[in-house]
Amino acid sequence: MESSFDKQQMSEWLQEVLPNAFEESKVSKPEDEAIIVYEVNRLFDWVKINRLKRNYPNSIIVPVVTEHLTYSTGIAIELVLPALLIKPLQKSKFLRIVKKLYTAYQEKKASSLTLLELSQQVSQHHTSPFREAFLKRLIRGEVDNEQEIIQSSSFLSSNCIPNIVFLIQGYIDGDDKKADASSIITNIFRQNFVNQAPLSFLHFERYLLLLMRIPREYNSFKHWSEGEACLLKVIETLKRDYCIHLFMGVGSVFQDAMQVKESYSQARKARRKPPIDNIHIRYYEDLTKHEQLQKAIHYIEEHYDEQLTIRDVANYINFSSTHFSRLFKKETGRNFVDYVAFTRIIKTLPFLRKYDYTIEKIASTCGFNTPNYYSLTFKKYVGISPTDYRNTKEILFK
Structure with missing residues (x-):
């Protein structure tokens, strides 16, 4: 717990209702039988709780979840935790949970499965919230040390x-x-x-x-x-x-x-x-790594709605039209006309999907000379007409 007040308050509540039943320990051994109270202040704290489960198989882990993370409490079920608390702590709820855990421990000590055995039933391949949270942190660049990668093995094997x-x-x-x-x-x-x-x-x-x-x-x-x-x-x-x-x-x-x-x-x-x-x-x-061609491609993307010529773009980067045309095809895999046309097609997709613009308006807005030329070009590259594309449904992965 980050707050010394919260820790002191819990100790006083315990002594009041169950005097001498618990002994506070600052350092636990793996074989100890304890109730470990751990505060969840950020989503990745659930990973630490999972680690505590594995390292202290004879102990009971009780997360104390801050209000802004209450949406994540389903992870407690995923981890087969017997209880959890929400901040701010309430005396009645805290004591009710402690009594329940203490009674259950006394009655089932000999026969119950250890938490280690329970955790081993959670498959490495199971799509769990803490695995998802780790992968999201990975692609956001929030995992910044090797130790965190190593510790992720508790829910994501190294070959995954x-x-x-x-x-x-x-x-x-x-x-x-x-x-x-x-x-x-x-x-x-x-x-x-x-x-x-x-x-x-x-x-x-x-x-x-x-x-x-x-x-x-x-x-x-x-x-x-x-x-x-x-x-x-x-x-x-x-x-x-x-x-x-x-x-x-x-x-x-x-x-x-x-x-x-x-x-x-x-x-x-x-x-x-x-x-x-x-x-x-x-x-x-x-994608080309050629600095001057990257500059040319950026120019095309900024001026796609204008009547671009190969000479315009070649002049922009101080190349001759012949040299630019040859290098452009080599670096992008498409000739200049195809590349510009495809860039314009990409730019029209939001208009088809999100707005009620006519095909005529979209064509003129995005640099096509006529609606018919736009439709023919669209079908050539996409495989269906702009109207047919408009009638499809975008898949939103939420």
Whole structure:
């Protein structure tokens, strides 16, 4: 407990109702039989409580949860904890719980399962709140020391710690748009990767994040042919059997767990760029690292609604049109006209999804000469018309 007042108050309450029944101990041994009261001030404190359970199998852990974290109390059930308290502490509730625990301990001491045995029944692969909390902290860059990675082994085995992140979006174009798309997607992924790689999924903002650990010998997902084949099969199965269309950005592989946040950041950037081969997959490693071309691409994204020419952009970065055209195709995998058209298509998607703009207005707003040219270009790259796309339902991973 952070507050010395709270500690003193609890001691006085105990002595008043159960004098000499408890002895305060500042340092416990693993074999001790104790009630350990631990204050939960942040979500990651639940991980520490889980660790206490494993380190002190003969003890009873009682979390004291601060008011702003009461939404997380379901974790106590997940951890098979017999009781919990909410701050501010109330004497009547505190004593009622202590009496119950003390009586239960006296009656069932010989026959009850130890908490260690109970904790061993929680599978490493179980999607528990503290595992999810750890993975979210990992991709946010909040895990900043090796010790925390090591300690995560109590709920996430080392061979399940991800080394690559996929950022997934999608839509449904079938009749059954109320289907639980998220569950379908995760199930199909697990079925196809069951013998290939450990997977974890997070609903993050409005995206679905797939966190995967690919074999160590591969420094790129593209070089892992079995994995890429599984990914393509997942995309095709979802499209064919469930009318679910996925689009994803793929980050690089990082063997250092504390750098997985970089893979997430890369996956976000890749998702926003035109793909090279497959419209469904955009790899960060395919994005140009050429400084001048990055500047040119930024210019295209800022001026996509204007009548851009290759000469305009080449002049902007002081390149000849011929040299720029050749280098642009080599670095981006697309010629200039295709790249600009695809960039404009990406920019039109929010207008189709969120607003009631006419196709004519969207076309003119985003740099297309005519509505017909816009519709033809959209169908060429996306596979369906703008109107059909508007009638699909975006999958919001919440």
